[in-house]
Amino acid sequence: AQKVTQAQTEISVVEKEDVTLDCVYETRDTTYYLFWYKQPPSGELVFLIRRNSFDEQNEISGRYSWNFQKSTSSFNFTITASQVVDSAVYFCALREGRDDKIIFGKGTRLHILP
Amino acid sequence: DAGVIQSPRHEVTEMGQEVTLRCKPISGHNSLFWYRQTMMRGLELLIYFNNNVPIDDSGMPEDRFSAKMPNASFSTLKIQPSEPRDSAVYFCASTWDRDGEQYFGPGTRLTVT
Numbered sequence A: 001a002q003k004v005t006q007a008q009t010e011i012s013v014v015e016k017e018d019v020t021l022d023c024v025y026e027t028r029d030t031t032y033y034l035f036w037y038k039q040p041p042s043g044e045l046v047f048l049i050r051r052n053s054f055d056e057q058n059e060i061s062g063r064y065s066w067n068f069q070k071s072t073s074s075f076n077f078t079i080t081a082s083q084v085v086d087s088a089v090y091f092c093a094l095r096e097g098r099d100d101k102i103i104f105g106k107g108t109r110l111h112i113l114p
Numbered sequence B: 001d002a003g004v005i006q007s008p009r010h011e012v013t014e015m016g017q018e019v020t021l022r023c024k025p026i027s028g029h030n031s032l033f034w035y036r037q038t039m040m041r042g043l044e045l046l047i048y049f050n051n052n053v054p055i056d057d058s059g060m061p062e063d064r065f066s067a068k069m070p071n072a073s074f075s076t077l078k079i080q081p082s083e084p085r086d087s088a089v090y091f092c093a094s095t096w097d098r099d100g101e102q103y104f105g106p107g108t109r110l111t112v113t
Helices: none
Strands: A003-005 A010-014 A019-021 A024-026 A032-039 A046-052 A059-061 A064-069 A074-079 A088-096 A108-113 B005-007 B010-013 B019-024 B031-038 B042-050 B053-056 B065-071 B074-079 B088-095 B108-112
Touching (some): A010 A019, A024 A074, A046 A059, B074 B088
Parallel strands (some): A010 A108
Antiparallel strands (some): A019 A074, B019 B074, B031 B042, B065 B074, B088 B108
16 A cells, blocks of 8 residues: 655754755555645645656755655655745655555644744 | 636534535646645545546545536535534645646635534
């Protein structure tokens, strides 16, 4: 069965520090897709990135970077030089190739302190 | 382009009343998902449609919940009768292909007193 684990329930860091949010997934499929979403205090869910299982290349977008490692079934998210506006709940999610459903982790609440 | 549109944004109702939540997906998207978010249970998928056909409603809590998608641009989630434990934020999301990421609406915050 597919499963997404975000072991860090809540993290607090001081502004400008780097922070990594962990995500570990379980699936029996060889084809699957991984996602990260951000939910700021305003409540909407914002798509950040999608990765498919055949592409292990790490991705960087500005201060955001993602490290996908199939060997450890992890898809970690790093924010470099964090800012107060990064404060949000971040969700990691998984979709198996044969399914339309996305399974979300429980989320990590990130506090960036000024 | 407009994103996923949900209405109302907030709904307060009394126990026993019927509640209807509405969703307009992004034009061209062919899959639509209804989620519920609570502190205790996180994000739960309730039901999803593909090309207006319900595919999986295994997440619908009970018979009090029903969802329809009469056409490609409109879906409703109905709760009848509502109960206080239905209080949550209900999200609608849409996507256009099986690989695609889901785009979420702003959500409807439902409070049942």
